[in-house]
Amino acid sequence: MRILLVDDSKTMRNIQKAVLAQLGYTEVMEAQDGQDALSKAPAFRPELMLVDWNMPNMDGLTFVKAWRSTNKTTPIIMVTTEAEKSRVIEAIKAGVNNYVVKPFTPDLLSQRIQETLAKTPAAAA
Amino acid sequence: MTQETIDKLVKIEVSSDKLEASLLLGANINPQELTPLYVATRMGELGLEQTSERTSAVLEAIATYVCNEGKPLRHRIARGTTPTHGTDGRLVLVDAVLEKHETTQTTARRDTDTTTSIDQRERSSVRWTEAGAVIARIQQATIGADGRDVFGRVLAARTGRVFEVSPDESVLVRADGACIALRAGVVEHSGRVLRVSNRLVIDGDIDFSTGNIRFPGDVEIARGIRDCFEVHAGGSIFVRDLVDAATMSCAHHMVLEKGIAARELGSLEVGKDLSARYLTNVRAVVGRDAIVEAExxxxxxxxxxxxxxxxxxxxxxxxxxxxxxxxxxxxxxxxxxxxxxxxxxxxxxxxxxxxxxxxxxxxxRVDKANARLNELRSVKGRTGPDHAELLTEAQFEAQTAxxxxxxxxxxxxxxxxxxxxxxxxxxxxxxxxxxxxxxxxxxxxxxxxxxxxxxxxxxxxxxxxxxxxxxxxxxxxxxxxxxxxxxxxxxxxxxxxxxxxxxxxx
Structure with a gap:
């Protein structure tokens, strides 16, 4: 399964990659902000995306809205420090499928990834 | 010349196998009376049908006779065809089974560098096959072709006998007659029996005449193993005589009836039990039991x-x-x-x-990770995104550790x-x-x-x-x-x- 990680922190991307590897997913591409992700995603054709909110150049929410304007199906998990309810609702309205608040444990992220994939039949298959 | 006289001078003789008829002409027959029609009539009396070939042969005979001025003549005028008997089916071993088996190491070295000298010990003369290889082909019996005698009667050809191989569980015979080895080993063929034995028997010593041995099954050596040779078996190894400084390994048992004197050069690796009369100056790793009689x-x-x-x-x-x-x-x-x-x-x-x-x-590592986590958790007041990321990192490290x-x-x-x-x-x-x-x-x-x-x-x-x-x-x-x-x-x-x-x- 192809998975795109969008986060400006290399450490966070490494942690996410390690969690994905434990789940058996190794086909991973990294992007350091929304703009970078928009340039890489069409060719990579991700089947899951983990997106940070606060990033330079283009934030995660703007990226999600831009991506959803052309692709309605790719499951997206927002991984962010934005914990307020209003922000969560804003993200979900933009097209996010699941939400993980930092700090998170590897087990929690792993659980959210599995939940999200289970709800997306094409991706789960 | 009377009819009776010409009838005596012109004879048609059929060979005992009835595959040939000849026209025999006596001396001084009147050429006017020796006509193709006459000869054809005589042939017809014997039951020899006329064909264009036979007519040509008769004309040729008469012409020759006339040219030779009435000298006695014998000329073949009819020929039958002999039957072609069918061939019996048989088993043909493929060349690879008959040729000497060289170790892959040697072959690879030859392929890559022809200038490198070859270790003669690696030139094994032992013949064995890999599992999955075609070891033989059944050549099918043929039915042959019937012949005919000069009277046109059929001479029946004998049909070849069908060959039926009796393979055991080590050989698969495909519909096209190819015999496939189902295990690695020595191909044994006698009469109808075809099998791949997983036991290799060496009648003499392991030396330059045999080269090193690498065999997937059991190896039985009637005599000994000379200095610096190697024997590796996927099954067991049995050696009846003395073993010098050899390198040996096997997955199952190793039996050295007279022992090994390895001069600190040889080594043994035994998957299961090692039995020997004596072991001298050798390094051995034995998976299960060691049974030594003397020393x-x-x-x-x-x-x-x-x-x-x-x-x-x-x-x-x-x-x-x-x-x-x-x-x-x-x-x-x-x-x-x-x-x-x-x-x-x-x-x-x-x-x-x-x-x-x-x-x-x-x-x-666990202690350090937990200490770091506790330190981050103990920070009071409102913390920013950086702190959240540090906490995530610490939690990840603590859980991984x-x-x-x-x-x-x-x-x-x-x-x-x-x-x-x-x-x-x-x-x-x-x-x-x-x-x-x-x-x-x-x-x-x-x-x-x-x-x-x-x-x-x-x-x-x-x-x-x-x-x-x-x-x-x-x-x-x-x-x-x-x-x-x-x-x-x-x-x-x-x-x-x-x-x-x-x-x-x-």
Whole structure:
């Protein structure tokens, strides 16, 4: 399964990659902000995306809205420090499928990834 | 010339096999009367049908006769066809089975570098096949073609006999007649029987005439193995005569009827049991039991289970036995540095060392990760995104470290269980243990200073001390210290100590 990680922190991307590897997913591409992700995603054709909110150049929410304007199906998990309810609702309205608040444990992220994939039949298959 | 006269002078003769008819013409026949029609009439009387070929032959005969001025003539005028009998079906072994099998190493070296000299020992003359290879083809019987005699009667051809191969479970016969080896081994063919034997029998020595042997099944050698040759078998190895400094390995048993004298050059790797009359100057790793009849001299042996050698002496060298060891003598009366390690599996001992180190590191990592996590959690007040990321990182490290430590603990407990089950200190001495012999057992080193006369058993008592139990008389139990200087091995590593180092109970 192809998975795109969008986060400006290399450490966070490494942690996410390690969690994905434990789940058996190794086909991973990294992007350091929304703009970078928009340039890489069409060719990579991700089947899951983990997106940070606060990033330079283009934030995660703007990226999600831009991506959803052309692709309605790719499951997206927002991984962010934005914990307020209003922000969560804003993200979900933009097209996010699941939400993980930092700090998170590897087990929690792993659980959210599995939940999200289970709800997306094409991706789960 | 009267009709009667010409009839006598013109004859048609049919060969006894009826495959040829000849026109025989006597002398001075009137050419006016010798007409093709006359000859055709005579042929018809015999039942020889006219064909254009036969008419041509008759004309040719008459012309020749006339040219020869009426000299007697014999000329073939009709010919039948002999039947072509069918051929019997048969089994044809493919060339690869008949050719010498060379090891892949040799072949590869030839392919890559023709200038490199070839080790003649690697040129094996042994013939065997790989599993899955086509080893033979059945050549189908043919029905043949019928012939006809000069009268047009059919001469029946004999149909070839069908060949039916009788393969055993080692060979598959495909519908197209190809015979496939279902296992690697030596192809055996006799009459209808075709099989692949997983036993290779060498009638003589292993030397330059045979080259090194690498065979997937059992190898039986009628004589010995010469210096620096190698024999590797996927099954067992049986050697009837002496083995020099050879390198040998097998997955199952190794039987050296007369033993090995390896001059510290040879080595043995045995998956299961090793049996030999004697072992001299050899390094051997034995998966299960070692059974030696006479002597183990200056050898390094690692025995995975028992040493069952009640008639054998161990003189010099270093022998490690995982479980029970029964021997006649240890060391020599004149004093010979001989080491016997009881209750040890060398590979497991190495693993214990690695695990103790890895386990301690994992525990240390867990402690550090938890300390860092607690430090970050103790920060008061509102914290920013950077703090959240640091906490995520610390949680990840703490969880990863905990999982690694848990794995190490499980491995430690498994190892402890394995060691507990597969090792013990139990030495039966039928003859004697001589001074300068050293026994390592249960964390003790016992260096013999006096001769201990058997039969007796050296084992651990309930307090973990080395004792001697005499096997005659009152079977009294005496501390080993009576015959040996016994000292605790401070660096001794056992599975219990490994668990202690990792902070868990056995």
């Amino acid at each position: 183990v001299q200056n050898c390094t042996l690692l025995i995975g289970r028992d040493m069952k050698s009640p008639g054998a002496s161990i003189v010099r060298g270093d022998v490690s036995v995982a479980r029970s060891c029964e021997i006649a003598e240890l060391g020599a009366p004149g004093g010979a540095a001989t080491t016997l390690r009881l209750g040890q599996i060398a590979s497991v001992h190495d693993a214990m060392g690695a695990l103790a180190s890895a386990g301690a590191k994992a525990r240390d 905990a999982k690694t430590y848990a794995k190490a603990c499980r491995a430690g407990q498994m190892l402890h269980g394995f060691v507990d089950k597969h090792t013990k200190v139990h030495l039966v001495v039928r003859g004697a243990v001589h001074p300068q012999a050293v026994v390592h057992a249960g964390g003790w080193t016992a260096t013999f200073t006096q001769t201990l006369k058997g039969p007796c058993v050296i084992e651990m008592d309930g307090k973990g001390e080395l004792t001697v139990r005499m096997m005659v008389g009152k079977s009294e139990i005496v501390p080993l210290r009576k015959w040996a200087r016994v000292v605790r091995e401070e660096q001794h590593l056992n599975s219990r100590r490994v668990l202690e180092a990792m902070g868990i109970a056995a």
